Amino acid sequence: MSNGKYEVDPSACIRCGSCATGAPAIFSLRAGPAKVVRQPETESESRACEEAVRLCPSGAVRAAEPWQTSGALGAEKAGPGLYPVLAEVAESARWKLSELPWSRYDPGCVSSPLRALVKEMAFHEHATYSATQRFMQAFADDTDFTQWVSVWFYEETRHPTALMRWLALSGETLEADFVARGRVSTPFMKSRTGTLVTNIISEMVGADAYLGLSVASSEPLLTTMTRQIAADEARHAASFYRFARRRIVTAENPERERLDSLKVLHFWLNEQQSVSHPVSQTMARLAPIRLEAGLPAEFQAPRERICRAIAMLTDLPIASPADVFPLLAEQTARVHAEA
Ligand SMILES: [Fe+2]
Numbered sequence: 001m002s003n004g005k006y007e008v009d010p011s012a013c014i015r016c017g018s019c020a021t022g023a024p025a026i027f028s029l030r031a032g033p034a035k036v037v038r039q040p041e042t043e044s045e046s047r048a049c050e051e052a053v054r055l056c057p058s059g060a061v062r063a064a065e066p067w068q069t070s071g072a073l074g075a076e077k078a079g080p081g082l083y084p085v086l087a088e089v090a091e092s093a094r095w096k097l098s099e100l101p102w103s104r105y106d107p108g109c110v111s112s113p114l115r116a117l118v119k120e121m122a123f124h125e126h127a128t129y130s131a132t133q134r135f136m137q138a139f140a141d142d143t144d145f146t147q148w149v150s151v152w153f154y155e156e157t158r159h160p161t162a163l164m165r166w167l168a169l170s171g172e173t174l175e176a177d178f179v180a181r182g183r184v185s186t187p188f189m190k191s192r193t194g195t196l197v198t199n200i201i202s203e204m205v206g207a208d209a210y211l212g213l214s215v216a217s218s219e220p221l222l223t224t225m226t227r228q229i230a231a232d233e234a235r236h237a238a239s240f241y242r243f244a245r246r247r248i249v250t251a252e253n254p255e256r257e258r259l260d261s262l263k264v265l266h267f268w269l270n271e272q273q274s275v276s277h278p279v280s281q282t283m284a285r286l287a288p289i290r291l292e293a294g295l296p297a298e299f300q301a302p303r304e305r306i307c308r309a310i311a312m313l314t315d316l317p318i319a320s321p322a323d324v325f326p327l328l329a330e331q332t333a334r335v336h337a338e339a
Pocket residue numbers: 125156159206229233
């Protein structure tokens with residue numbers, strides 16, 4: 001029994017490949033927007049389509065009916081390595097630095113808050129260097145994941161390259177140690193699943209922030225560039241999701257892994273309330289640019305969508321952020337009772 005029917009709105013698709021990352025037999029990404037090749041036929045294919053709905057950054061993947069599941073954990077237990085599939089989708093989705101519309105740069109559309117914001121975003125992009133070092137150590141025995149990290153690191157390294165080239169066009173000078181200082185990142189937590197979930201969330205927030213900037217900016221080169229970067233971040237979220245899901249379904253104690261996932265979600269939701277959080281500070285800088293573009297001043301992280309994605313990841317009934325804390329208490333009690 002499978003759910004149906006799924007479709008892609010070509011006018012909303014940003015060609016991130018998140019859908020094909022999870023369901024390569026259902027969604028294809030060649031030229032132009034993603035396309036539905038066929039409808040899902042099995043429970044695990046339906047699940048992958050529903051994951052695509054929740055991970056699509058622009059709401060382009062849609063379902064005709066609400067998702068229903070038998071709740072069976074582990075339908076996708078078996079299967080080959082993820083790296084070859086993810087690397088192939090990434091190649092179909094990937095854009096070229098040389099193909100960005102550099103000649104369309106319009107200095108008349110660039111304000112000083114916009115330059116400051118782009119500089120801040122370029123700075124934080126460099127943190128993937130130290131994060132890669134940590135991934136290689138913490139996941140050293142996971143050949144599949146560490147192979148994929150090479151794709152992630154390559155694509156992430158292009159983001160500040162493109163943004164810094166835009167900054168140079170805008171006349172912004174960068175300090176000599178700009179790249180080196182940006183390479184600092186926070187240490188990983190003990191739980192590997194927790195680390196993967198942290199990355200799902202930050203990639204989803206990043207995709208949303210870049211898409212917001214793409215819509216808000218009237219500078220043509222930046223509009224295109226940030227849309228392309230948003231597509232990469234969204235595909236990274238979908239890829240981290242696949243590795244996290246595999247860890248949960250193959251774990252000796254899946255309840256423990258679900259608890260770690262919930263903890264990360266709970267911590268992030270609460271941190272978002274804090275105005276002193278670096279992400280909130282960065283997003284606050286968007287306000288003048290968003291207002292200029294006629295958008296609401298405040299950047300809202302896609303909290304609801306992230307909750308729905310983590311619900312799918314953990315098979316827990318998280319319909320909104322308000323559900324997370326009670327579920328965390330329940331799940332903690334469940335894990336302790338088992339122990
Ligand atoms: Fe990035």
